[in-house]
Amino acid sequence: xxxxxxxxxxxxxxxxxxxxxxxxxxxxxxxxxxxxxxxxxxxxxxxxxxxxxxxxxxxxxxxxxxxxxxxxxxxxxxxxxxxxxxxxxxxxxxxxxxxxxxxxxxxxxxxxxxxxxxxxxxxxxxxxxxxxxxxxxxxxxxxxxxxxxxxxxxxxxxxxxxxxxxxxxxxxxxxxxxxxxxxxxxxxxxxxxxxxxxxxxxxxxxxxxxxxxxxxxxxxxxxxxxxxxxxxxxxxxxxxxxxxxxxxxxxxxxxxxxxxxxxxxxxxxxxxxxxxxxxxxxxxxxxxxxxxxxxxxxxxxxxxxxxxxxxxxxxx
Amino acid sequence: xxxxxxxxxxxxxxxxxxxxxxxxxxxxxxxxxxxxxxxxxxxxxxxxxxxxxxxxxxxxxxxxxxxxxxxxxxxxxxxxxxxxxxxxxxxxxxxxxxxxxxxxxxxxxxxxxxxxxxxxxxxxxxxxxxxxxxxxxxxxxxxxxxxxxxxxxxxxxxxxxxxxxxxxxxxxxxxxxxxxxxxxxxxxxxxxxxxxxxxxxxxxxxxxxxxxxxxxxxxxxxxxxxxxxxxxxxxxxxxxxxxxxxxxxxxxxxxxxxxxxxxxxxxxxxxxxxxxxxxxxxxxxxxxxxxxxxxxxxxxxxxxxxxxxxxxxxxx
Numbered sequence: 293x294x295x296x297x298x299x300x301x302x303x304x305x306x307x308x309x310x311x312x313x314x315x316x317x318x319x320x321x322x323x324x325x326x327x328x329x330x331x332x333x334x335x336x337x338x339x340x341x342x343x344x345x346x347x348x349x350x351x352x353x354x355x356x357x358x359x360x361x362x363x364x365x366x367x368x369x370x371x372x373x374x375x376x377x378x379x380x381x382x383x384x385x386x387x388x389x390x391x392x393x394x395x396x397x398x399x400x401x402x403x404x405x406x407x408x409x410x411x412x413x414x415x416x417x418x419x420x421x422x423x424x425x426x427x428x429x430x431x432x433x434x435x436x437x438x439x440x441x442x443x444x445x446x447x448x449x450x451x452x453x454x455x456x457x458x459x460x461x462x463x464x465x466x467x468x469x470x471x472x473x474x475x476x477x478x479x480x481x482x483x484x485x486x487x488x489x490x491x492x493x494x495x496x497x498x499x500x501x502x503x504x505x506x507x508x509x510x511x512x513x514x515x516x517x518x519x520x521x522x523x524x525x526x527x528x529x530x531x532x533x534x535x536x537x538x539x540x541x542x543x544x545x546x547x548x549x550x551x552x553x554x555x556x557x558x559x560x561x562x563x564x565x566x567x568x569x570x571x572x573x574x575x576x577x578x579x580x581x582x583x584x585x586x587x588x589x590x591x592x593x594x595x596x597x598x599x600x601x602x603x604x605x606x607x608x
Numbered sequence: 609x610x611x612x613x614x615x616x617x618x619x620x621x622x623x624x625x626x627x628x629x630x631x632x633x634x635x636x637x638x639x640x641x642x643x644x645x646x647x648x649x650x651x652x653x654x655x656x657x658x659x660x661x662x663x664x665x666x667x668x669x670x671x672x673x674x675x676x677x678x679x680x681x682x683x684x685x686x687x688x689x690x691x692x693x694x695x696x697x698x699x700x701x702x703x704x705x706x707x708x709x710x711x712x713x714x715x716x717x718x719x720x721x722x723x724x725x726x727x728x729x730x731x732x733x734x735x736x737x738x739x740x741x742x743x744x745x746x747x748x749x750x751x752x753x754x755x756x757x758x759x760x761x762x763x764x765x766x767x768x769x770x771x772x773x774x775x776x777x778x779x780x781x782x783x784x785x786x787x788x789x790x791x792x793x794x795x796x797x798x799x800x801x802x803x804x805x806x807x808x809x810x811x812x813x814x815x816x817x818x819x820x821x822x823x824x825x826x827x828x829x830x831x832x833x834x835x836x837x838x839x840x841x842x843x844x845x846x847x848x849x850x851x852x853x854x855x856x857x858x859x860x861x862x863x864x865x866x867x868x869x870x871x872x873x874x875x876x877x878x879x880x881x882x883x884x885x886x887x888x889x890x891x892x893x894x895x896x897x898x899x900x901x902x903x904x905x906x907x908x909x910x911x912x913x914x915x916x917x918x919x920x921x922x923x924x
Contacts, residue, residue: 312734313683336730337683337810361681367629367653367690367710374683379741394683414652418628425695494653 295321297329297344297386304333304342307385310376311392313337327501329388332395339395341371344388348501353389355430356500357381359423359477360393366422368415370497371396396496398488406534409519411494412487413538416479416515419497420508420543423477432480432504436466439566442574446566449573454590458569461562461593468555470507472548478511479503483518509549512539513560517592520604525588525595527557532604540606550606557603558596565589611637613645613660613704620649620658623701626692627708629653643817645704648711655711657687660704664817669705671746672816673697675739675793676709682738684731686813687712712812714804722850725835727810728803729854732795732831735813736824736859739793748796748820752782755882758890762882765889770906774885777878777909784871786823788864794827795819799834825865828855829876833908836920841904841911843873848920856922866922873919874912881905 305316314336322330322341329344345353357373361381364372371393373381383390401408432438439462447455479486481502488496520532568586575583596603621632630652638646638657645660661669673689677697680688687709689697699706717724748754755778763771795802797818804812836848884902891899912919 311683312738314730314734336727337734338685340683362691365677365688365691366693367627367656367708369654372681375678375681375738375741377737377740392683411652414630418630418653421693422628422691424693425691 295323295329295331296346297388299329299331299342299344299386303386304331307383307390308335310378310383311374312377313340313374313392333392340374340392341395342385342390342392344385344390346388348389350382350389352430353382353391355428356503357391358428359426359503360500362426363419363422364394366418368419368422368497369396369495370500396488396498398490398495400485400487401489402484404484404519404531406531407492408489409531409535410538412482412515412519413535413540414542415487415494415497416482416512417539417542419479420476420511426477430504432506434480434502434563434567435504435506436462436469439465439562442566442570445574446569450569457590457594458566461558461597465555465559465562468552468559470548470552470555472546473507473509473552474546474549475505475507477503478506478508480506480511480514482511482515507552507556508543509545509552509556510560512536513553513556514563517557517560517564517589521592525591525593526599527604529604536604536606545606553606554596554600554603558593561589561593561596565593611639611645611647612662613702615645615647615658615660615702619702620647623699623706624651626694626699627690628693629656629690629708649708656690656708657711658701658706658708660701660706662704664705666698666705668746669698669707671744672819673707674744675742675819676816678742679735679738680710682734684735684738684813685712685811686816712804712814714806714811716801716803717805718800720800720835720847722847723808724805725847725851726854728798728831728835729851729856730858731803731810731813732798732828733855733858735795736792736827742793746820748822750796750818750879750883751820751822752778752785755781755878758882758886761890762885766885773906773910774882777874777913781871781875781878784868784875786864786868786871788862789823789825789868790862790865791821791823793819794822794824796822796827796830798827798831823868823872824859825861825868825872826876828852829869829872830879833873833876833880833905837908841907841909842915843920845920852920852922861922869922870912870916870919874909877905877909877912881909 301316301319304319308316316335318334320332328346331342333340333342360370361373363370374392375381376383486499516532516535520527520535522528565586568584572583572586617635620635624632632651634650636648644662647658649656649658676686677689679686690708691697692699802815832848832851836843836851838844881902884900888899888902
């Protein structure tokens with residue numbers, strides 16, 4: 293369960309007096325999620341999600357909340373933060389920074405088909421276009437700098453083979469910093485569980501708390517590594533082509549992006565291999581151990597390396 | 609019909625490339641409305657309303673569009689303007705200022721009951737609270753100054769009795785400028801056809817193009833004069849009490865508001881009597897004649913005057 297901070301109906305009812313969304317009707321803790329406390333909130337006016345931030349710092353939150361407001365104003369179906377009567381997107385509840393966002397209907401898909409992947413491609417490209425006018429910036433907290441910082445802690449816990457792979461891949465990636473790649477705000481965690489569908493149509497993109505400023509292609513590689521993955525760490529060519537072609541139709545690729553694509557697929561795999569190794573072997577004190585299998589992304593990384601000349605290319 | 613400016617799917621498809629809401633799927637002119645050209649727009653991402661502004665001037669539009677964006681960000685279910693890739697809410701299409709807003713489901717009610725009126729009261733109070741932090745201002749274009757300006761044109765066209773009533777009421781209202789009434793942004797046209805319901809729940813408040821900065825109580829009086837009206841120009845006590853009590857529970861009244869209420873009900877009736885007289889007798893060149901019966905509001909005004917000491921009071 294992941295309600296770290298309890299909120300009673302009485303507490304929330306009082307807090308909602310500083311909003312213009314009616315009177316509390318229902319309140320229910322959301323079990324999913326391991327970073328924050330989340331509640332479903334129903335008022336006389338509608339349905340919302342209440343988030344109490346358990347880890348993110350107060351000064352970091354405006355980047356995420358304003359990003360969701362920005363993308364929502366551009367028609368991206370992401371949670372829309374609700375402003376309070378002080379015109380602030382962020383408040384405080386039971387000692388924690390807290391925000392209300394609109395509720396999005398729909399469910400995530402376990403087994404996406406090419407048509408779903410195409411929709412994800414369109415949505416991601418539109419997010420990248422809409423993000424061009426977003427002015428706040430946030431360094432990628434799980435980028436090269438972080439990989440290098442945590443490597444000394446992780447390496448001793450790995451087999452010799454894995455340690456060599458990790459060292460070599462971090463070295464390889466640090467050679468390939470493409471400074472001319474189109475950059476902007478990226479979701480950076482667009483896995484299947486962060487996209488909602490209803491009746492086979494995307495109804496929502498959620499969980500922007502890894503969003504940051506980075507290469508747009510990096511975001512695409514993260515999505516492809518999840519949405520288009522077949523068994524054994526290899527990309528399914530049909531779903532990959534569907535996602536990439538749909539993305540390209542909205543935001544065409546640059547020549548540098550086409551060249552960088554194989555390296556970026558590896559970077560995206562490395563990022564989650566490292567963070568899963570870290571969460572698996574070095575859980576923070578007091579942290580719930582929802583750690584996911586790091587082996588999944590090691591396998592993807594190894595396949596991407598092995599198939600270096602055989603990866604599905606970016607469409608032209 | 610009220611598509612004054614035709615937009616073809618080809619034109620709109622090209623225009624939508626400057627938005628991040630997907631590809632055009634459907635386009636349909638909306639017959640209702642007499643001020644602007646409106647289309648339903650369906651894209652791969654959702655449903656929208658396209659408005660081409662036929663009368664309002666470019667410099668006036670930011671007040672309305674930013675107001676809808678502001679209220680929407682506060683959770684008020686009004687149309688949400690969609691920003692384009694330049695991060696602008698307002699564009700230009702076929703030579704006209706044009707905006708896309710989110711589509712709201714629901715239908716207006718012809719015969720509202722007390723429960724609906726209570727919801728309208730809550731919604732209006734929440735709009736007034738949320739509007740407190742809205743920073744743009746707009747003088748009421750249909751206030752005392754306008755009444756005085758158009759009176760010389762209207763008076764010669766009226767019966768002696770009506771002319772006397774109009775002159776006397778404008779004189780009366782000009783004595784009662786309550787400078788201490790709570791002011792803010794008001795919808796100023798919250799009639800039954802501007803509120804959408806689905807399954808007896810409010811799903812939308814629309815048509816903000818008469819919104820302006822004025823006394824909040826004036827907005828309430830306009831709504832009560834429509835939502836709570838019985839036959840013969842008298843207020844239905846049950847619906848009136850339901851709307852006022854629901855409003856008060858969200859935004860309590862000040863003592864000055866309670867004193868001003870009977871005068872404000874008359875001002876709200878006068879405003880629509882004058883504008884309907886004006887539209888009826890003096891249609892602008894090239895204007896479609898959808899003029900509504902001015903007699904309806906003359907009757908309301910006369911009843912409010914006759915029942916001066918017997919009007920439903922503001923709850924305490």
